[in-house]
Amino acid sequence: MSRHQRRRQSLLRPRRLAAPPLRFVMPLSLLACLLALLVLRGLATNEAFHDTRIATSVDKTTVPETLLKGGPIIDARGDKNEHPVSYQVPDRTVVLSFDDGPSPEWTPKILDVLAARDVHAVFFVTGAMTTRHPELIRQIVAAGHEIGVHTFTHPDLVYQSETRISWELAQTQLALAGVAGIHSALFRPPYSSDASALDDWNYPVIKYVGSRGYLTAFIDRDTDDWKRPGVDAIVEAAMPRKPGAGALVLLHDAGGDRTETLAALERIIDKLQGEGYRFATVSEALGATDANVPVHGYRLWAGKVFIWASQAAVLTLPVLVALLAVVGFLNFGRFALMLILAPLHARRSRRRDAWGAPVTEPVTVLVPAYNERECIANTLNSLASSDHPIEVIVIDDGSTDGTADIVEAMALPFVRLIRQANGGKSSALNTGIAAASYDIVVMMDGDTVFEPSTVRELVQPFGDATIGAVAGNAKVGNRDSLIGAWQHIEYVLGHNLDRRMYDMLNVIPTIPGAVGAFRKEALRRVGGMSDDTLAEDTDITMAVLCDGWRIVYAERARAWTEAPASIQQLWSQRYRWSYGSMQAMWKHRRAVTSRGPAGRFGRLGLPLVVLFGVVAPLLAPLVDMFLLYGVLFADAPITLASWGGFILLQALLSWYAFRLDGEKPLHLISLPIQQLVYRQLMYIVLLQSTITALTGGRLRWQKLRRTGEVAAPVEA
Amino acid sequence: MFVDQSGLRSRLFRRFGWPVSVVGAILAAAMGGSLIGMQADAPAMEIPPKPAYLPTGGPLPPFWP
Structure with a gap:
């Protein structure tokens, strides 16, 4: 667009300043109030600015x-x-x-x-x-x-x-x-x-x-x-x-x-x-x-405001402390659950015969692709070296960048290409499911690279007839940048250790879209993929669980994905994820009162996901407010020491998660900064998508820009 | 899911959100302002001059009744 077209208003007329969006102003203004209340309470209880040093007397040469x-x-x-x-x-x-x-x-x-x-x-x-x-x-x-x-x-x-x-x-x-x-x-x-x-x-x-x-x-x-x-x-x-x-x-x-x-x-x-x-x-x-x-006058009223606010602060503090306790309880509870359940999961997955006879029959791999020009060749080449017999169906969802032509030009014998008018990821997957020749369907993203053994590892649990779906282990390929390293930590700790925990409770809420496998029978029974939510992977997982199937996590089925490389890309990805998972939770809310397996998920899985995934992050700003207050106004050494203790605990847990996943702990060095930047970004995104959900705003799929840098497995 | 075609929820959010934010900001500013400590001077207090000690070589010896 040229400059002339853009300049609709005369330069002489003052341009109306855009109001700052309410969704940012409101949380900020409430947090500012919170910090002010904390400081006032700290002053009233003589905790803020407290100094206990006492001088001993010295010379009196200057005193008359x-x-x-x-x-x-x-x-x-x-x-x-x-x-x-x-x-x-x-x-x-x-x-x-x-x-x-x-x-x-x-x-x-x-x-x-x-x-x-x-x-x-x-x-x-x-x-x-x-x-x-x-x-x-x-x-x-x-x-x-x-x-x-x-x-x-x-x-x-x-x-x-x-x-x-x-x-x-x-x-x-x-x-x-x-x-x-x-x-x-x-x-x-x-x-x-x-x-x-x-x-x-x-x-x-x-x-x-x-x-x-x-x-x-x-x-x-x-x-x-x-x-x-x-x-x-x-x-x-x-x-x-x-x-x-x-x-x-x-x-x-x-x-x-x-x-x-x-x-x-x-x-x-x-x-x-x-x-x-x-x-x-x-x-x-x-x-x-x-x-x-x-x-009289101003000084009197300033004093009254100060006293009123201090009284209010002293009264509200117990509420804040209770909320803080909730956050602490949730975080430490999650840590404890992970520490108990993850080792059990690790022991189970070491047993090669956990699922009965090895699964050797061929499976269908679905690759929905929408404008995946940069990555699709890498994806298909990685599938070519699969050590499990597969048929691959690429569903081109009306790409405009010639993705389908690239697939056609590659002319791989095991790849079938289906072109369809753009209809969204779930419609592409449904097209693929309908065309699949085999009973087990593996789903992956067009920007994901499999290891040769990924498909085999992923489908082994289907040896057990009660298992309806399997979650794979998504890994961040581009982990050398800071933002990539943070996501790497998050994937290994937050997603994979979480998933082990949920697996042991049999309430895995999400099979990552990047690597997962379903029994076609299970998909058919729940009516296939739905476009009700923006997180079709969470939606389908919950539906399969509610239908009474078991879902397990196969940690050795590794898939390498290209994580968003800029804050903006990460923001829009996470915005969609949190909005979509909230949609999925809301869609399956009736499970809470259901009977049978759906009720089990509704009364165990859903509350856990809501508490760990929504309540805890939404209350997390409170922790930062207390941290800020402690460092700036109260006892900085004690505050920093307890914060350091928490980071250390998290580092130990992450180190354990990295060890379970066979990852080098090198990337953990960025954990402290992650806690000061990334964590905040994550809860701001969650807050924003919660506001969007509450106000009924519309959120659309946004295509992430890819570079195709994740070509081959970084480490086998 | 969640989408409100009528826009009613978003209007409600705006209608109540802005007053809440503005009041919150004013309160935060008032509370912050009350912590700055602007007025430290003591009020005037007149003492009749009969001190126990008078400095020698001071400006003017206070009036002794």
């Missing part, structure tokens, strides 16, 4: 001597940033402070004690705990206590960048705004104690936090109540150094059993009140304006 000996409250805000000042708690005043909360178990009890004695205190809360227990923060604020910021994830800020510190502050303020509609001007760094513990590492942190407008409140008296030293020791440690002196006292309302803290608190208040002390918040002690300032 007077700050070290001064009061516990340090003001490094605004113009005081260069030369911070410190404040003492006034005489006969005690500020009680509770760190690390709120905790649903202990904070309400502490609030009760404080309320009973009409005492106000300061709660230095973490953003994570705030997000998880909004109601407690509201109770604290309603009771007139003061809230201070104790960071979001409780890291030792000495190890954190200014960006991270700023984020910790902002995120905690956001949570406070969402929960109680306030911001706080008070700050206490995690793992801090009194002002004399300032050192060269944490002093810059205090100055930075001061530059962001925070008043830092250290302590005078550390009760060490988190070590549970006994009620007496806590009370003793809380007393001001000199009678009558003011003190800022540190207690905890979270982080374990606080029974001692609670008992000590009553005694501390009663004792000090008896000595004439008053209890105050930091701002009351300093005579300052309220440290908790109401927020």
Whole structure:
């Protein structure tokens, strides 16, 4: 088409931008939500960005001597940033402070004690705990206590960048705004104690936090109540150094059993009140304006959204974990089934007399061909060297590239050519079945190459009269490219080990179109090939199974096919496969409630295929979301180690599958990358074809481009 | 099999799919945005100047009542 013909619109008129297809936008937008929910949940449970390192104190050369000996409250805000000042708690005043909360178990009890004695205190809360227990923060604020910021994830800020510190502050303020509609001007760094513990590492942190407008409140008296030293020791440690002196006292309302803290608190208040002390918040002690300032407008609503989303995230996580467990159960269940059944199958196939007397009578080989110019000669030449007596029928399905002429020109004595108007693969096969002279019909693709022994190996199981069909072993010929190697792994592990497993359960759901054999009687009874589905091979296999025939897998009947060599080709092949197999499953859905062999397949085979072939891949994106979350936001080493463990397990299984198939394990080196690219491609294809199926879209056969590079068996 | 000649299912998918996607995208953006941590500054808090320690050579000594 020339450029002129294409340009229908004037260049001056703006071209309407094509909307991105909904089928991609919707999953992406839902996955983005999922990841965001995971991160929010991780923050609320203090799992994301968690850092447990604690610094030990170093030199104090940069800290002004007077700050070290001064009061516990340090003001490094605004113009005081260069030369911070410190404040003492006034005489006969005690500020009680509770760190690390709120905790649903202990904070309400502490609030009760404080309320009973009409005492106000300061709660230095973490953003994570705030997000998880909004109601407690509201109770604290309603009771007139003061809230201070104790960071979001409780890291030792000495190890954190200014960006991270700023984020910790902002995120905690956001949570406070969402929960109680306030911001706080008070700050206490995690793992801090009194002002004399300032050192060269944490002093810059205090100055930075001061530059962001925070008043830092250290302590005078550390009760060490988190070590549970006994009620007496806590009370003793809380007393001001000199009678009558003011003190800022540190207690905890979270982080374990606080029974001692609670008992000590009553005694501390009663004792000090008896000595004439008053209890105050930091701002009351300093005579300052309220440290908790109401927020309005955008900041309030941003906070509310954050809290709502976090709550939703905490609630939905069990559902996600349950789905993840389903995926894990399915994957490991499939592995386990394979590990149990594949060795049994391997043992059976080593027995040469498994099927009774050898089958020696001639068979018919059907080669449906539609535009197979590149491959058909290789295919027929490979059949010429067959060590089993065969007649070959090539059904040319209205090819437009001269495939039939090539077959005619080859003039092979054992080959019959039937030309028909284009009618689809199943109609071509039906034509061939009708013309077949023998009772056993072998079906192959026009792009497939057989080994000399393939037909013989494939038909041996027919020595057993109950066997109606046999699946062969399709192998990827062009395996030297990355995409070929991935398909090679998939064929050996996913298709062939799967098939061994299904064979032992007698529910093989698919005989590959590339290599399979049927009893003509079985085909006749189920009415031949049907064009109801795009996966006529799966359809016919299920029909034969439902008719009560046994289907087995002959692993030594190898057929070499040319796998799609580009992502686009692979995409359209798999699109058709998954759409077609879903059609076939749906077509045979009544088998679930049937009696006899059909019911057996419907209640055993179909559920297995649906679970392993549809449910597990559709849930697989969830695994990747958790992986992404684990690596980026939570514990990367543990996540990567468990992922590595899974890959290793899969590698071992693949290695076993390769050994069973007599393949060199060399191609397994691309397994880790396969897990990061190919697996995703496969589940995206499945998702897309599921959407097409659900929305009733039409999907047509698409001819794959072939190069004919698979000429002779790569390895005999 | 699966093909819907009337196009009803595909219209339904579009009718509900687009709102769901747009709401999902907005929610994801809002949740993502709430994790950026934009507003880290503390609100103003006035303290009457009677500190326990005053730096020597500081800018201006705070007013002492």
